[in-house]
Structures are given as C-alpha cells and as structure tokens.
Amino acid sequence: MVCGGFTCSKNALCSLNVVYMLVGLLLVGVAAWGKGFGIVSSIHIIGGVIAVGVFLLLIAIVGLIGAIHHHQVMLFFYMVILFIVFLFQFGVSCSCLAMNQGQQGKLLKSTWDIMDKTRIDLENKLNCCGLLNTTESLKDFNSDYANCEAPCKKNLVGCQTCGDMMLQHASEALRILGGVGLFFSFTEILGVWLAMRYRNQKDPAANPSAFL
Template identity: 55%
Template sequence: MVCGGFVCTKNALCSLNIVYTLVSLLLIGVAAWGKWFGLVSSFQVVGGVVGVGCFLLLVALVGLCGALKHHQVLLFFYMMVLLAVFVLQFSVSCACLALNPEQQNRLLEIGWNKSQNTQRDVEKTLDCCGFSSVNYNDTCAASCFTRLPPSCESCSNMLQRYTGDVLRFVGGIGLFFSFTEMFGVWLTHRFRNLKDPRSNLGAFL
C-alpha cells in the first residue's frame, strides 16, 4: 500500500503521539529531578511543569488509543484539543519572540514578586541579590552575600543577560512544536475519513 493510505497514516499518527509521550515523560522527569536535587524549591514551578507534562501525556495517550482503534470519538476529541493547544502555544511562542527588553524586565519583576521560593532559587543559582538593587541589610541566599566584604550584583542585571536568548530559544521550540501539532490535526482529520481495509466496508459511515 502506498504511503498516504490507511496503514501509513495510522503509523504516522502513532509515531507522532509516541514522540509526544516521550516529551511529556521528559518534562515530568526533569521537574522531579530538579526538585529531588534541590535545584528548584518552588512547588508552583515544579507543579506547573509536572501539570503540563501530565496533560501532554494524557492527550498523547488519547491520540494513540484513537489511532490504534480507529475510534472516531477519541480522534475527534484529540483533534479539537490539539487544535486548541496549537492556538495557545503559537500565540505564546510569537509573544516570546516579540518581547522587547523593557517588557521582558517588567515580566521578570512580576514573576519575581510572586514567589519567595523562586527568588531564593534565582539568587542561589545566579549568585545575585535583590531584583533591581542589593540591600545588604536584608537576607540573601547567594554565596556572594556571605563574603567579606559582600559584593553582589542585582538579579535584574544577571537575568537580562540570559532572558533574550532564553525567550528566543523557548519561542523557537514552541513554534516548532506548534507546527507539529497542526500537522497532527491534519493527520487526524485525514485518518478519521479513511476506510479501514480490514473492516466491513458496508459498515463504514
């Protein structure tokens, strides 16, 4: 059977969902590893990454089950969820690529003020204190704060050195995966309308 037929489309859809499954397990594993080794102490960050991983795993399993069984309802549900994820991820990816330095700094400050655990993680990892200025009368998790005399740089300056590159990387990866999701929507729509050669052709609706 030529590629583009029932079997080839089914195998392509299964392969795509296996890739999504591996990515979801990787997200969950990285979050658990970071929490286990104390690299990330914020439960909100770890919980968010694990939540995204579990959601992607659930969607991938629904798509895989629908593809293996040629189940019309599961395939339709999978296609609609994948389309919604595509729209959201494409929008976020474009926003990441379009943010200017001033907007990046404003978003960083909002995220900084939301969680003290995140502040400690950033201070410890980047060896900096405070967001826009260093207050030596306050406490800080950075090793530079314990030196005599203490000489620390503000975390805003440290973060701005990496934020642009990180956002471009995240935006590019998100944009790439958003197009794979659109490919998955097209593939699912095509697969739903193909006849299974092993089934009773008269029973196909």
C-alpha cells in the same frame, strides 16, 4: 500502499503520539529530577511542569488509542484539544520571539514579586541579590537586599542584581524557548491534520458496508 493511505496515516499518527508520550515523560522526569537534587524547591514550578507533562501524556494516549482502533469519537476530541493547544502555544511562542528588553524587565518584575522560596534559590544559585537596582525599584531592591542570604554579601564589593544577570541571557533564552515552542506548535497542527485525514479514511480491513 502509497503514502497517504490508511496504513500510512495510521502509522504516522501513532509515531507522532509516541513522540508526544516521550516528551511528556521527559517533562515529568526532569521535574522529579530537579526536585530530588534540590535544583528547584518551589512546589508550584515542579507541579506546573509535572501537570504539563501529564497533560501531554494523556493527550498522546488518547490519540494513540484512537489511531490504533480508528475510534471516531476519540480522534475527534484529540483533534479539538490538540488544536486548542496549538493556538495557545503558537501565541506564546510568537510573544517570546517578539518580546523586547523593556517587556522582559516588566515580566521579570511581575514574576519576582510573586516568587517566595524560588527567589531565595535563585539568589543563592546565581550569587546575586535583589531584582533591579533602579530608581523605580530602589525600595524593593533595598528590601530584597536586606533579606538576601547569597554568599556575595560577605564580599566587600557587594552583590550584582539578579535581574541584570538574568536579562543578560533573557533574549537568547526567549529566542530558544520561542523557537522550540513554534516548532512543536507546527507538529501539533500536523497531528490535527493527520487525525482529520485518518478519521475520514475507510479501513480496508473493515466491513465494506460499515460506516467509516
């Protein structure tokens, strides 16, 4: 049977959803590993990563069952949900790729203000204190520095700010994150196209008089 036929579309859609399932399981496993080894202690970050992994896993299961049984309703909802995820992920990926240094600093500042236990973890692991030692954030920096427990405070030289350390690699990290997100967003639109094509194809093994 030529590629693009019923069997080819079914196998391609099943393979794509198996990959999504593996990615979802990987996200859950990495979050559990990070929590177990104490790399990240914030329950909000761990819970967020696990939630994304479980959500992706559920979508993949719906798509896989719909592809195996040629289930019209499941394939329809799979298409709709995957297209919404594509729009969201495409927008976030483009934002990551287009973000300049000033916007990165503002993002770090807004994130730093809402972090609690994760802030302490970052300061200890990166051996830094405070976010940015600038005129605008001097008051916050002094407060963060006073409460900081990083090992560098014992040195006479003092501590480098965490914001400066993170901004040194932020551009590269955002490019990688945006590139990976953009790649996966195109796999999602491929999944939508495959599901739509497969949903409208006739099963050759089914009753010829049956509806699709």
